[in-house]
Amino acid sequence: MLCQICKKKEATIMITQVIGGEKTELHLCKDCATLFGDKFSIISFPQFNLDDLLSGLLKAFDLYSQEEGRMTAGEIKCSNCGLTYQDFMQTGKLGCSICYQDFRGQLLPLLRRLHGNSEHIGKVPLQAKNKLDKINQIKRLRQELQEVVIKEDYERAAQIRDEILKLEGVTKKKDAK
Amino acid sequence: MPSNNSKFWLKNLARSSAEWINGCGPLSEVVVSSRIRLARNIEAIPFPHWAKEEDLKNIYEVMQQLAQENIIFRKFKLLLLNNFTPLELQFLVEKHLISLYQANGKHPYRGCLYNQEETACIMINEEDHLRIQYILSGLQLKKIWGSINQIDNEIGKTVNYAFSEKEGYLTSCPTNVGTGMRASVMLHLPALVRLNRLNEILKAIAKIGYVVRGFYGEGTEVMGNLFQISNQITLGLSEEEIIDNLEKVSRQIIEQEEKARRDLLKDFKNYLEDQIWRAYGILSQARIISSVEAMELLSKLRLGVELKIVSQINLELINRIMLMLQPAYLQILAQKNLNASERDIQRAKLIREKINPMNN
Ligand SMILES: [Zn+2]
Ligand SMILES: [Zn+2]
Numbered sequence: 001m002l003c004q005i006c007k008k009k010e011a012t013i014m015i016t017q018v019i020g021g022e023k024t025e026l027h028l029c030k031d032c033a034t035l036f037g038d039k040f041s042i043i044s045f046p047q048f049n050l051d052d053l054l055s056g057l058l059k060a061f062d063l064y065s066q067e068e069g070r071m072t073a074g075e076i077k078c079s080n081c082g083l084t085y086q087d088f089m090q091t092g093k094l095g096c097s098i099c100y101q102d103f104r105g106q107l108l109p110l111l112r113r114l115h116g117n118s119e120h121i122g123k124v125p126l127q128a129k130n131k132l133d134k135i136n137q138i139k140r141l142r143q144e145l146q147e148v149v150i151k152e153d154y155e156r157a158a159q160i161r162d163e164i165l166k167l168e169g170v171t172k173k174k175d176a177k
Numbered sequence: 178m179p180s181n182n183s184k185f186w187l188k189n190l191a192r193s194s195a196e197w198i199n200g201c202g203p204l205s206e207v208v209v210s211s212r213i214r215l216a217r218n219i220e221a222i223p224f225p226h227w228a229k230e231e232d233l234k235n236i237y238e239v240m241q242q243l244a245q246e247n248i249i250f251r252k253f254k255l256l257l258l259n260n261f262t263p264l265e266l267q268f269l270v271e272k273h274l275i276s277l278y279q280a281n282g283k284h285p286y287r288g289c290l291y292n293q294e295e296t297a298c299i300m301i302n303e304e305d306h307l308r309i310q311y312i313l314s315g316l317q318l319k320k321i322w323g324s325i326n327q328i329d330n331e332i333g334k335t336v337n338y339a340f341s342e343k344e345g346y347l348t349s350c351p352t353n354v355g356t357g358m359r360a361s362v363m364l365h366l367p368a369l370v371r372l373n374r375l376n377e378i379l380k381a382i383a384k385i386g387y388v389v390r391g392f393y394g395e396g397t398e399v400m401g402n403l404f405q406i407s408n409q410i411t412l413g414l415s416e417e418e419i420i421d422n423l424e425k426v427s428r429q430i431i432e433q434e435e436k437a438r439r440d441l442l443k444d445f446k447n448y449l450e451d452q453i454w455r456a457y458g459i460l461s462q463a464r465i466i467s468s469v470e471a472m473e474l475l476s477k478l479r480l481g482v483e484l485k486i487v488s489q490i491n492l493e494l495i496n497r498i499m500l501m502l503q504p505a506y507l508q509i510l511a512q513k514n515l516n517a518s519e520r521d522i523q524r525a526k527l528i529r530e531k532i533n534p535m536n537n
Binding site: 080091096110114116117126 | 340
């Protein structure tokens with residue numbers, strides 16, 4: 001029997017879990033069992049093994065591979081870190097924060113399955129967000145500055161320069177604290 | 178920061194103890210400790226399993242600088258785990274300062290930044306770039322959230338967290354995305370186990386999205402009737418909701434455990450007292466004891482203390498013994514490698530010395 005996660009290697013380990021009184025058996029290869037065993041907790045007494053995350057994830061993977069039209073999704077690569085969706089399917093781990101953008105279409109159904117939701121409503125990192133906004137704003141202003149200088153609009157250039165200085169000043173003051 | 182002094186701090190750690198050991202928190206008759214951990218990553222830098230060495234170094238150094246310069250972190254100690262032995266790493270896992278995942282990790286620049294009280298620690302280059310953890314004794318999730326939130330904000334002033342409006346804090350594994358928060362409580366439930374009432378309760382809480390685990394967290398066995406209950410869902414709920422829900426669930430289980438204890442006392446008082454005092458007897462006299470047997474007996478003794486049947490011992494002592502009897506902790510204390518049977522002898526000796534300080 002082939003491993004139910006990677007579907008490549010021979011399954012040598014069976015995990016029994018009882019979810020809502022229903023017994024499920026999972027046949028996994030040694031590699032997948034170590035990988036997911038650590039992640040999803042195999043508690044040695046079966047009555048208490050309530051972690052249905054793994055089966056949720058498996059269902060999502062199954063669903064995914066059944067959809068013929070999506071078979072090429074495995075080839076998608078993250079533009080920032082180079083991880084492929086195939087890599088993610090094998091390890092269960094993403095490569096970087098940009099993967100969430102680049103694999104968005106594939107990840108959404110998985111997130112819904114794992115969490116019952118796909119939208120964050122909790123804490124927002126204010127400081128970092130402000131800072132990031134500011135950096136982007138400075139970048140935009142620098143570009144505009146180059147453009148207006150080429151157009152010899154020095155009045156506007158002076159305005160932009162002051163704006164940049166102001167923004168940079170604020171960032172620096174914050175850093176110094 | 179003394180990353181080269183890491184080994185020195187390690188020795189200190191064998192003698193020091195974390196706040197949660199004191200056993201003085203609210204509802205400590207049933208709740209051993211509460212814990213929250215936040216998974217955090219830095220924008221665009223590959224997650225540790227996929228990162229290059231220089232990325233990992235970069236992250237380690239950002240935290241090192243923070244520890245030197247930031248007033249909040251100035252009293253924290255920083256351990257660089259690179260040249261720690263497997264035994265030393267296992268010891269840190271047993272102290273709850275690093276995770277099993279981090280101990281088993283192969284990549285360089287794994288680190289641990291912890292405070293003097295050992296309530297807060299920041300695991301560096303774990304599964305995520307940062308895992309912030311805060312532990313207190315008893316049921317104190319709200320207080321923990323207040324403290325950990327502040328630490329998180331402070332780090333957020335220095336680094337750009339990987340965050341998207343839709344998916345929240347972005348994590349290496351999609352099971353943690355959103356709040357990146359895992360909140361958990363460690364409950365001592367001997368009466369529910371004894372009366373076979375726990376199965377039903379655990380089935381019910383699993384249906385509403387909670388996970389039950391053993392003493393060391395993910396992937397571990399339950400020992401000594403200690404159950405760790407934590408939230409599974411991290412996306413689509415606010416931090417406050419996650420904490421509120423877990424606290425409600427915990428209070429219900431605590432109520433059930435207390436009822437079960439009253440029932441035990443009503444119907445089997447003599448039997449219960451006999452079991453507790455026998456446990457005390459064996460622990461104070463045994464010459465060879467395995468960790469499984471010791472944890473079982475300590476659970477009975479703990480129940481005796483919680484029910485005020487045993488008064489010469491307190492919860493702090495039981496917590497301390499429970500920590501020290503673990504394999505790596507024993508060997509760090511003995512300052513030599515011990516095989517399994519040597520450990521069983523050493524463990525019995527340590528327990529005797531702690532339980533009967535007069536005779537030693
Ligand atoms: Zn496999
Ligand atoms: Zn990526």
